[in-house]
Amino acid sequence: MSGNITEKALGLLRSLPRVCLANLRDAPGARKQKRRGRGQHGGDKHGAGNKGSLQRQNYTRVGYETGNNPFYLRFPMEPYYKGQHMRRQYPPLSLLTLQTMIDTNRIDTTKPIDLVTLFNTGIFRISPAEHQFGVQLTDEGADVFKAKVNVEVQWASEIVIAAIERMGGVITMAYYDQHSLQAMVNPEKFFYRGIPIPPRKIPPQDVIEYYSDPVSRGYLADPEKVSYERFVLSQKYGYVLPNLEEDENYEMLVERKDPRQIFYGLNPGWVVNLRDKVILKPQDEELQKYYNS
Amino acid sequence: MLRGTIFLHTTRYNTCSILINRCGSSKALDIEKLEQETSLDVIDHDTTAKEEELERKRNKSRLNINHRNILHGKPPYTESKHPFHDTLKYKRKMYGRYGASSGIDVQLCWPTREELADILEYEKVAYPRTILEMINIAKEKRAENQAKILEREEQIAKKILKLDAWIKELNIKTAKKQAEAQEAKERKEKLIEDVRRHFGYTVDPRDDRFKEMLEKKEKEQKKAMKEARKKAKEEQIVTRILAKQDEQKDETISQNKEN
Structure with missing residues (x-):
C-alpha cells in the first residue's frame, strides 16, 4: 500500500517540471494582505469613492437607466430575425474579380481553382468563425468572363454556371465544414499544428439537396447527370457547349476532390511536416478506416 | 505501446522512444542511446567541452536561451518548463514546427484507439444519417410541401367555381x-x-x-x-x-x- 503511494509520488515527481523561478510560490506569510482600516478616520472611504450609490455600494441593477425606458426593453421583439446569427454566410466574389485575378497572374488556370487558390491570392479571405462557409460566385462580369477554368466554390447562380461552362470550363459546388475551412484559410499555419488533415464533414440537412443536385452542380451529384444538365443549360442560354473530352486540359478539367478531401493531392489523415518536408501517413487499419470513410 | 505497432512512417525517424504517457514530460531514458553517446564522449570529452566554452564566449547576443533557439530554428526548450509544455497540443505543435529535431514522437500526432473511439462516438451522434438517407429525407420533404401546395390550389380552384x-x-x-x-x-x-x-x-x-x-x-x-x-x-x-x-x-x- 505505502510502496504504491511512494511509487505514485515518485512518478508524479518525475513528470513534474524542474523547480525554477517560473513555478516557485511565495513562502507562506511572505506577503501580508492589507486590512481595511476602521474607526473614525482610519477607515475613510475604503476605495469606494465619495457620496451616492457608489459609496454606499447599492448599485442599480444591470441595464437600469434611472427611469429611462431601458435599452434592452426599448425595441419590440423581431421574430423574423430569429436564428439570423446562426445562418451560413457566403461572402461574394464576382466573376469580374475572378477574371481580374486570372489576368493579373494571381491564379493559375492550368490547375483546378478552389478556396485555397483564392486565399493564396492574398486579396480574398473569409472568416469561418464568423459563420462564413466559403465563397459565392456572383454574376457581375459574366459577359466579359473569358477564362477556361475548373473552379470549385460553395454557392453560385445559374448565370454564373452558364458563364463558366460557355467558355469550356467546369464549376462544382462543394461544402466545407468550419474546421476544414479553418485549415484551408491558412494551410501553412494548419500544418504547423502538427495534426492530421481532418476528413471533410457531410453537409447539413438543409443544404444536402443543393450539394447533391446536378442542376446546381453539387459535388455529391451523379457526374452523368451533371453532364446532361450542362447540355440542358447550354440549350437554355443558347451557346454551343465545348466538348470536354476533346480538350487538351481534359485531365485537369475533370479533376475533383473526394467528398472527404480538403486539399488537392492530400488525403485526410496525413500529417504534413513543412520543416522536414515529409508527409506521414497512418498505417493503422482503424485510423485508415476512419480517415477514408 | 500499441502505437509502436500502429505506425510506420516514411522518415528517417525510426529510433524514436515510445512515450508511455502522452501528456507526461519526455524524460524517458534510452539506455542504449546513452551508452553510445557516453562511449563517444569519452574519446573527445575535452574537445567538446572546449568547443562549448568557446560557443558560450562567442554568444554575445544577450538573448534568452529559448529565444536564441527559436531564432536559430530550434525548439525553444529542451525540457518541459511549464505544465503547458507537457500537453499534447504543445508537443504536436513542436513537431509541426521543428520536425524530427524537436525530439517529439510522431505517433503523438494521431489519436489513440480510445480517442478514436470517442471521435467515432461523437460523429455517430452528430451525423447520424448517411448522405443518401439525408437526400431521401429532403426529397420526401419537398414532395410533401408540393402536395400541400397542390391541395390548397385545388381547394381554391373549386371555391372559385x-x-x-x-x-x-x-x-x-x-x-x-x-x-x-x-x-x-x-x-x-x-x-x-x-x-x-x-x-x-x-x-x-x-x-x-x-x-x-x-x-x-x-x-x-x-x-x-x-x-x-x-x-x-x-x-x-x-x-x-x-x-x-x-x-x-x-x-x-x-x-x-x-x-
Missing part, C-alpha cells in the same frame, strides 16, 4: 334584409301616424296616452298581419290540393285513353 353563385346569393340576401328593414321602418312610421291621427293633434311620443295607444295599434297590426299570413297559408294549401287533383285527373284521362 362557386364564387359567382355566392356573390349573387349574398347580394340577394343583403337586398332582402334591406327591404325588410325598410318595410319595418315604414310600418312603424305608419303606426305613429295612425296614433297621431287618432288623437287629432300632435302628441308627445313620450306621453303615456300616446304609448298606450301605440301598443294597442301595434297589437291590432300584429293581429292583422297574423291573419294575412294565415290566409296566405290556406291559399297555398288550397292551390296545392287543386294542383294535385288536376294531376290525378290528367293521369286518369291518359290511362283511359291508353285502355
